Amino acid sequence: MTVNIHKNVSIIIEKYLKETKRHYYITPKSYLQFINTFSTMLRTTKEKMLSERACYHSGLTKILDGTSQIADMQDELLVLGPQIESKSKEIEELVAKLHKDALVVEQVRTLVKKDEEIMAAETKIVEGYAKQVTEELNTVLPSLEKALSALDALDKNHIAEVRVYTHPPPLVLTVMNAVCILLQKKPDWATAKLLLSDPGFLKKLITIDKDNLPEKVFLQLKKYVRSSDFNPVKVGLVSVACCSICQWILALDHYHIVKKVYLHRLFSIVFKTIHHIGQIIEQHQQNLEALYDESIAEQEKLAARKIQTTRRLHSASILSIALKGEMERWKESVNNLDQRLQGIVGDVLISAACIVYSGMLSPGYRQQLVNDSLKLCSDNNILVSPNYSLVNCMTEKNEVRRWQNAGLPHDQYSTENAIIIKHGQRWPLLIDPESQAYKWICQMEGTKLKQINATDANYLKTIEYSLQFGESVLLQHLHYNLGGFEVIPYLLLKGIFRILKTIKLQVSK
16 A cells, blocks of 8 residues: 555656656655654554543543433432421420420439438448448458567568578478569569568568559469468478568458458449439430430531532533533534544555655645545545545644744645644755745744854854754755755754664764
């Protein structure tokens, strides 16, 4: 297909030479540029069209979603009205019930007053427990005092007898480990010897704060005092000092148990007694208030939801009406893009041929090239868009309008020339006797355009600087004979090569 197009161009060029006496050369390199231009334009054009189609399709989808949401909001408003009315009736009934329940609360308070006799009986029970605790403590305290007296009767010699042990008897070790736990030390013989070496050891035991010892101390102490061998009689057979200490430890543990069990029971009963009064009233009152608050909150929530839905429905309706015409235009654009995608291969193939081969040709010869290419596509079953033209295929109306505002003539031939300049892979050489192209290029590029003459002494430096920084250059008054301009042929040939990661351009031999 591409070979046939190239051959047809050769025939058109021969006809062009006979009729105009002007040479226009096409070479194998022109054919390679045709293939390269076609593949590049096919990829970029397809990506652009697919991207535009995706945008239009996304917009249509969102409009349809918005229309569906409008219907949902209308249904929601129909449901919310009866719900708000029903909730208002429920609140009125609840307020009436609150007035009735207020009378019930007063009756309950009256009944609570009648329960004073029950409260007095409970108070007597508490007093009985308090008396029992006092009696228990009175039985424990003498034994604790006796144990403290036994400790106080010990002297340094008794302590020294225990301290001299290198490997103490088991009962001695058990008693001293228990002492370490009460003093919140590590329970081993090395720690025990350090405690025994302290001159104030016995004073520490006597003055220990028995009422503020942590609970974990007595939990650790339990495994020692629950042993059958841990009693003063058996320990006294081994050590007199440890016998007195054992007696003191057991008395201290007994004191803790009595205090913990009975006082805890006493405090629990007193606490329950204090909070019993008014408990029924408070609970009932709280339930009524919570129910009322929930009803009011739900009614406010439904009302706010109705207002919000109404506002959203109003805004969505306005937006839907405004976008109705736009939706039709987007649908038409999607359909047009689908048609163009079906014939994209033929469109781009003919457009690439026009861009590569028709630069020098006049309008009649260009049209002949298009007609011949259309016939080849039809013969080879390659789809082409209906009413194909280079302008419709390779540009948009907005872009053409922008070119024309910048000074491009309004005729189709000039628009095709602008497309060739935009998509061509070779440097554009413009024959512009009326300076139309010059004005258009200056307007399009603006102040960034570097304008130089072929006769300038430093034109080469300007070109080199512009190439490095990606700026546009307009080379004017170029003579047909390029023999005196050694750099220009290399620039036109695009002698680009790469050294490692650096891109370079050859501008001389």
